[in-house]
Amino acid sequence: MRPGLLVKLALLLAIFGILASGITGYYAYTVNRAMLVSAAQSDLITAARGVNRRLSQSVEEAADDALLLSRLVDVERVINGQQAQRLRIAKQELAQAFASMLALHPEYLQVRLIGAANNGLELVRVDSQGGLTLRVDDKDLQEKGHFPYVFETLLVPAGQIYQSSIAVNHERAAHDAEGRPGLMVATPLSRRDGRPGGLLVINLDLTRLLSQLQLDLPKDYQLYMANRWGDFLVHPDPTQTFGFDKGRRILMQDSFAPTHLLFERKAGSLALSGLAQPEQSAGKVMAFVRLPIGRGSRDDFVVTGLVQPLDSVLALAAPLGQRIIHMVLAFSVIAILLAVVFARAMLRPINTLAQAACSFPDTRQQVALPVERNDEIGVLARNFDRMQRQINSHMASLYDSQRELSYLAHHDSLTGLANRALFFQQLEKMLALSQRSGAQFAVLFVDLDHFKQINDQHGHAVGDQVLQVVARRLQHAVRGSDMVARMGGDEYLILLQGSFSTDALSELLDKLALIISEPMIVEDKRLEVGASIGYSLYPRDGTSAEQLVNQADHAMYHVKAIQRDGHTRQLPYS
Incomplete structure (x- = not known):
């Protein structure tokens, strides 16, 4: 072999060694980042569904409580009318039952019995005021027949549930409910003669429910929630919420364009990341889920979105990236020195190393290398083998982390039971x-x-x-x-x-x-x-x-x- 060819071969081997280690390291780093983002998207979707389910569960519990209260004997007595003394006692006992329900459920702001007659006059009303229950005197009871939740509930079959849309309460003298976002859960009541007698309605405080849900989320999660039309109900910037109540529409579809698929019922969930869709979610990992809320006659749903900074998701990849860079640099220096000094002796074993370097990114299998040699070829082979083991070890650690995340997503961290x-x-x-x-x-x-x-x-x-x-x-x-x-x-x-x-x-x-x-x-x-x-x-x-x-x-x-x-x-x- 002529010296010129030897130099060329040495340079070729050196370049090949550098490229092989660099590609392997880059592939491992890229796969690691993609796995972290995929796991984060899965966690966000699971958490968003959990938020929706807990909100829906709270609404369903309110519906169950409304049905439970509607079956009280005192409700029937008040609706059908009694002698004045008996009616007064029935209302008093009913107010005590309403007060007990408010004390048991801090998220309830009002429990009311509204009659169908007299333009929807309130018959019994108990409000939450500053954490205490307050029965409203008969002289302060109001007519509510002009509110949709009253006349729409009276059209619902007896024993069924009416559920209003989520909105800001603007009823006068509503105590804690006034000015707060929430929804009404009501059930109609019939008189003994079959005519509409009234309705029993519970005012549910959305602010309290959502604040508790947000406390349960990780600190770097941002929570978004919109109604069936896309109006923001929850937003990190409070000025963006309930725009329809302020004479303007601030829609989720305008802020996050891909979510239009959810509101058009073309998809049930959506996940985006700045890694795969940088033009739609730059620097973020996002997940949105559409789920129905409650079980009223209204076909209602909410879209919940959770957003996490991409940097916090990829932070776990930084240590591995640094190690890969160090390994690539160290291996490159060794490859150049060995190629220049021992190019001729490396021809045969370097082919084996090259084949191993090419196959490892795809198969992750460690092939037999000449690690038993005592010369520089053996050193190179052993370093390459160690690099393979370290990468496999890191990848195994990543898979273990993913399994642990999956376990934590399905098990209670305190008791170890299924969640x-x-x-x-x-x-x-x-x-x-x-x-x-x-x-x-x-x-x-x-x-x-x-x-x-x-x-x-x-x-x-x-x-x-x-x-x-x-x-x-x-x-x-x-x-x-x-x-x-x-x-x-x-x-x-x-x-x-x-x-x-x-x-x-x-x-x-x-x-x-x-x-x-x-x-x-x-x-x-x-x-x-x-x-x-x-x-x-x-x-x-x-x-x-x-x-x-x-x-x-x-x-x-x-x-x-x-x-x-x-x-x-x-x-x-x-």
């Missing part, structure tokens, strides 16, 4: 399987009694340990094929597979309540908690996940009410 999202996924699978096979199953809703007293007296750290102990007891009490999930706070859900008789299910509920109530020692303190447990059966109590969970929730509240009144616990039926 609400994973429970509903399993429940949907069980529903699909049961619809094909006809198998039955049960959903249990467990709510701890006296847990708030433990938190107040001993602190949240002790309360968290109590929740963990209860979680372990529930897991040990059910079969391995059953699922225990934490709903949030001191509430748990249990999915029981198989058919159950009333006696067997009653025995199981007694067993669970007894296990939970056993004394526990937490930080040298002997503590006890009780439990109220409700259940629902498929298909008797519902054919959807929401129906089954709601029925179990209602049954649990029924049990809690019975236990609070001092009666023997009865098996609840939805």
Whole structure:
């Protein structure tokens, strides 16, 4: 080989070594960034759906409470009219029931019984004022027949729910509700003769609900929410919200053009990133989800969006990028020196190294290299092998991180139980399987009694340990094929597979309540908690996940009410 060719070959080998290491490092870095962005988009969509579901759940709970109150005997007495003394007593007892409901649900601003006669005159009204409940005197009751939520509710069939659009409340003397965004949930009432008698309406405070939802989100998340027309209901800049109430329209479609697909019902969710769509989401990772809200007669939905800075998502890729750069630089220097001094000796083994460098980005497989050599070729081979191992190690670490993120997205961080999202996924699978096979199953809703007293007296750290102990007891009490999930706070859900008789299910509920109530020692303190447990059966109590969970929730509240009144616990039926 002539010297000129030797120099050319040395330069060629040096350039090849540099390019191989650079391409490998760039590919690993690019894949890492893409994986981080993909995981962030998945997390944003999951979180946005969680926000929508929790908002919808709050509205559905208000609807359930409205139906519950509408069935009170005093409501029927007031609507049908009574002798003056009896009517006064019925209104007083009804006001006490409304006040109890407001105290139990801080997100409720008003509970009212409005008559169909006298232009929709309020018959009983209890307001929330500064965190306290206030019954409005009869002389201050107002006519509400000109408001849409009154005359539209009266057109709804009895026993059904009317749900208004989200708007700012401009009713006079509405106390805490005045000037606040919210919505009305109402149910019509009929007289004994079948004529419309009035309606029972609950005013739901949207500000309180959304502020709690925002507190549960990571600090670098920005929350957006729009109604079915695209008007912003939630925006990082408060001046951009409820523009329709101020005589101007500020639409999500104008701020985020791709979201028009959601409002046109051409897509249910949308994810963008500054990495893949820099012209539409420069410097950001965004996800938008459209989901229905409530279960009223109105075909209503909201679009929720979460935005995260792209820099914070890609921050985890920086250490790997620096290491790749260092490895590429170090390997390049070694490749140049070895190529100049030992070009002839490197011809045969360098082919092996080149083939390994070309195949590694695609296959991630480590091929056999001449690492047993004691000369520079062996050094190069060993360094290349170590680089492969390090890259594989980093990629494995990234996959582990992704799996951990996926685990955290579906499990409760405190107790390790499945969270609400994973429970509903399993429940949907069980529903699909049961619809094909006809198998039955049960959903249990467990709510701890006296847990708030433990938190107040001993602190949240002790309360968290109590929740963990209860979680372990529930897991040990059910079969391995059953699922225990934490709903949030001191509430748990249990999915029981198989058919159950009333006696067997009653025995199981007694067993669970007894296990939970056993004394526990937490930080040298002997503590006890009780439990109220409700259940629902498929298909008797519902054919959807929401129906089954709601029925179990209602049954649990029924049990809690019975236990609070001092009666023997009865098996609840939805």
